[in-house]
Amino acid sequence: MRRFAALPLLFAPMIAWGDCTKNLQTWAQALHPTLSLASDFAVCKVNPADTSQVLAALPLKVNVDEYGQGDYSLDVLVADASSGKIIAHHYQEAAIVSDAVQFSGLTLDTARYQLAPGLRAFGVRIRHTGSSRVNPFSSETLSLYVNDGSQLRQITRHLVVSESHGEWDGVCAGEFDEIKRTLAMGKPGKDGFSKLRVTEISTGSQSVPKGADDCQEIERATQTKRFSLNYDGGRYEVPKGLRFE
Template identity: 45%
Template sequence: MKRILLSLAMGLTPLLAHAGCEDNFQKWTAQLHPGRTLDAEHAVCKAWPANEALTIAALPLPQKGSNDDTSTDDLEVLVADTASGTVIAHQFQKSAFSYDAVRFSGLTIDTARYQLTPQNRAFGIRVAHEGSSRVNPFGQTALSLYVIDGQSLRMVVDRLIVEDSGGEWDGNCAGSFSNTTRSLDLGPAGKEGYVALKGTEKSAQTVNVVQNGDCKYDVNKSSKRTGFTLEYKNGKYTVPKAMQYSD
């Protein structure tokens, strides 16, 4: 019996190893964008914890003429049936992000509990960017939220900056740095049935200096915490320009 169980386990191992949603990347690309090349290195997918019968994916698609130095990518965001891989709903975004002085560096699927109405639960796609300068470091991550709307996905939050860091230093020690993070929580339901999104913003400023030949970190550190609210109106949440990512 032990030998039989061991043989069955060994036989199932290859199947389990190849049962991930990543196996559908090329299939989805060919179906939705025949002839296009997928940036498989940055493509992501994840079964939706709120409903594991559904899988979320984000597929970056480099435009023609892109190269290692400069590139513009389109983005396909989709929800598929987990068992079959059949696409249920999707949204295509042209020129979603680019590689240049500020470069696209990665995608993350956010499946926090964004229950916007009793019937509509959103999921998020986080897009990270980073600067190429060592002495002027820069990084930003923007969050967009989507809900299923028939056979389409509807973006209800458009590129809210949830992480923002930067600075200027001498490449060795001395310099100043800033960091801001934003998080979202659910507020009361509004007139259209969608909850308000209650945000918290935390920001910090730090300074490094050289004293007696030693680097002193986080000198004159300051921080503050503020709140903000995103209200739902006309099919989406209004994101203030100062909080919205823009190329």
């Protein structure tokens, strides 16, 4: 994992920042001239916590085939909204794997993740979707980043915030499960960083044939679990059962 200080990148006169997407290719070319930007998935938006900044996530093709399968690197950056100069960024090689479970999109999450006084995180959500009709699968993960002045740090990695999967016969009979997780800020812990309180809600259903032509869906009882993620001085470690593998 490589981290970089602010870069004095020079750009041509910048466009109006109402449409930051026009600069995604420029940033990608400046940072990684040998890699190809997966432009259909690249995103950016003004930082609501500091409107002088723009946030962006750039997935880059490493060994991706014509069907979109392979490895993608990911560069997440903060740029000055007036000049377009990159303030800080975080690059991770092979951050996204797309195979039978395909990489299907990403978004920037700018909810109020106030981790400590004067330190607010933002997130990148990555979606994967399965290709099997009789074994449907989808997942969305959340990674949090903070800009502490000179560098952008990833402090929470690949927390699964939603997942659904099932197995059925393609007609009626089958079982389906879904998990949703939400984050809330807890009390300050080590180094003044708030604990992350994770609430997990699990639901499920079973479909069974009823008569010759009908299909009955039976809902299972909802289950709720709660977890806490503690800051260890560098990041919030996500337990194996809560992260995307």
